[in-house]
Amino acid sequence: MESQAKNNPYYSRTDKTELKISNDEWKTILSPDLYAVAREAATERAFTGKYNEFDELGEYFCAVCGNHLFRSTSKFSSSCGWPSFFEADKEGVYYKRDLAYGMDRVEVLCKRCDSHLGHVFDDGPKPTGLRYCMNSVSLEFVPDGEM
Ligand SMILES: [Zn+2]
Numbered sequence: 001m002e003s004q005a006k007n008n009p010y011y012s013r014t015d016k017t018e019l020k021i022s023n024d025e026w027k028t029i030l031s032p033d034l035y036a037v038a039r040e041a042a043t044e045r046a047f048t049g050k051y052n053e054f055d056e057l058g059e060y061f062c063a064v065c066g067n068h069l070f071r072s073t074s075k076f077s078s079s080c081g082w083p084s085f086f087e088a089d090k091e092g093v094y095y096k097r098d099l100a101y102g103m104d105r106v107e108v109l110c111k112r113c114d115s116h117l118g119h120v121f122d123d124g125p126k127p128t129g130l131r132y133c134m135n136s137v138s139l140e141f142v143p144d145g146e147m
Pocket residue numbers: 062063064065066067110111112113114115
């Protein structure tokens with residue numbers, strides 16, 4: 001199984017301790033693509049991410065630290081070009097108002113490592129009406145049965 005855990009001493013799917021790691025250090029650990037999204041809030045190009053069109057059953061974890069973020073049953077197919085979910089693990093994420101680029105959006109971040117994951121919008125499907133618009137590079141999928 002491909003995993004971000006390689007060469008990443010902070011990666012854990014069980015340790016919930018909050019991480020306070022400097023970007024200088026993350027830069028030596030993460031791939032350039034993941035660093036740009038997770039630590040500099042870049043956005044991957046639409047329709048390019050590995051989980052955009054993907055509907056296997058399993059769990060999604062933070063690619064930076066291994067924190068649990070989403071269950072595949074909350075994923076839905078959206079035309080926006082990024083993997084979309086209607087519900088996040090409440091223990092996994094937190095929110096921040098994002099006024100960058102002249103827009104008023106809600107940023108979604110990992111509760112454990114403080115990495116940028118994407119944004120949440122209120123035009124999603126039932127039951128929550130939310131659309132978590134995520135970057136594939138920030139997610140690591142583990143299929144059911146491999147946990
Ligand atoms: Zn994380």
